[in-house]
Amino acid sequence: MSTIARTEVAAPEALTFTRAGALRGARQTLPLAASSLTGGLVFGVLARGAELGLAEVALMSTMVFSGSAQFLALGLWATPLPVAGILIATLIVSLRHLLLGAALHPWLARLPTARAYGLLFFLSDETWALTTHHFRAGGRDAAFLLGSGLTMAVAWIGGCVLGRAGGSWLTDPARWGLDFAFTAVFVALLVGSWRGRGDGLPWTVAALVALAAHRWLPGQWYIVLGALAGSGAGMVRDAR
Amino acid sequence: MRAEVAATILGMALLTYATRAGGLWLMGRITTTPRLDAWLRSLPGAILAALVAPAALAAGPAEALAAALTALVAARTGNLLGALIVGVAAVYALRHLL
Numbered sequence: 001m002s003t004i005a006r007t008e009v010a011a012p013e014a015l016t017f018t019r020a021g022a023l024r025g026a027r028q029t030l031p032l033a034a035s036s037l038t039g040g041l042v043f044g045v046l047a048r049g050a051e052l053g054l055a056e057v058a059l060m061s062t063m064v065f066s067g068s069a070q071f072l073a074l075g076l077w078a079t080p081l082p083v084a085g086i087l088i089a090t091l092i093v094s095l096r097h098l099l100l101g102a103a104l105h106p107w108l109a110r111l112p113t114a115r116a117y118g119l120l121f122f123l124s125d126e127t128w129a130l131t132t133h134h135f136r137a138g139g140r141d142a143a144f145l146l147g148s149g150l151t152m153a154v155a156w157i158g159g160c161v162l163g164r165a166g167g168s169w170l171t172d173p174a175r176w177g178l179d180f181a182f183t184a185v186f187v188a189l190l191v192g193s194w195r196g197r198g199d200g201l202p203w204t205v206a207a208l209v210a211l212a213a214h215r216w217l218p219g220q221w222y223i224v225l226g227a228l229a230g231s232g233a234g235m236v237r238d239a240r
Numbered sequence: 241m242r243a244e245v246a247a248t249i250l251g252m253a254l255l256t257y258a259t260r261a262g263g264l265w266l267m268g269r270i271t272t273t274p275r276l277d278a279w280l281r282s283l284p285g286a287i288l289a290a291l292v293a294p295a296a297l298a299a300g301p302a303e304a305l306a307a308a309l310t311a312l313v314a315a316r317t318g319n320l321l322g323a324l325i326v327g328v329a330a331v332y333a334l335r336h337l338l
Contacts, residue, residue: 031324031325052245053245055241056242056246059241059249060249060252063250063253064253064256065256066256069252069256073248083248083251086252087248087252087255090251090252090256091259094260095259097256097259097262098259098262098263098266099263099283099287100260100287101259101263101264101265101267102263102264102267102280103280103283103287104263105263105264105267105268106280109264109267109268116264117264120257120261120264121260129288129291176328176332177328177329177332180295180303180328180331180332181324181328182295183292183296183307183310184306184307184310184324184328185320185324186288186292186295186296187292187296187307187310187311187314187323187327188313188314188320188323190285190288190292190311191314191315191323192318193285193288195285199285202282202285202289205286206285206286206289206293207290207292207297208293209290210289210290210293211293211294211297211298214293214294222293223290223291225290226286226290226293227283227287228286230285230286230290231279231283231286231287233282234282234285234286235279235282237278238278238282239273239274239275239277239279
């Protein structure tokens, strides 16, 4: 796993797309994949309780490939199936992806359109954070996102299927601290992306609004609201 | 497989992908201005701070301390894997101690 390099503002130069880049993305994602696998196991066990079939679990984790959307859908799962409610909840919990995709625009806009939109299938909080770190630290290989995404997908889908197939032996991942892996990586990436005192204002605003939204609003609105407030504060200060 | 379940999963997949693709698509349709550039420069850090703040600061003393240790290791060594291992080990130990 690489070091956390100091970040820089990207210059508009062409991106490469190589096997080495994909392998690098995969390698840097491996520790998170272990955590994703245990999350998938939990999903699989809960899905069995909700009477989802093995093939249905495999299809959902492959096509939706989103822990937050899938856990939310599982929480709403009932007979008869509340299709509209599940779809609305899926949309709401996924809205944060819009911000992640927008933040990648400076780099992904330099790729052929089909390749960029193909890569975006693999966009998640984790793959976004690692890929953004790769680009901001000077990396220029878009295949990083492919390698990172495939690694997360294999772990997530594998975990979901294994959990559904026979995971009742599963223990609580919080018991081993594995639930904290994502938080630890995000903290480390945040520290590594510090560019100077100018970051203080957007980060503080983002954190405070996220804390307030997390306290008083349901679901994951805190991500969208905190990110918008923090980046908005940075914009108002910088673009006068 | 039940048809209704398959259709629901397909709908979920389409909506999720639409949000994944939508950010890039929208940004490609807006002409960039200095304001927009300034917003984009602040956005990645703001997303990370918003993602991490509740899990690091509002989950409890064990998580907050472990997050502080993780940040310290990341700042000192710049090693992502090292910071991850220290964070997970710290939260494991602190949850038992506190």
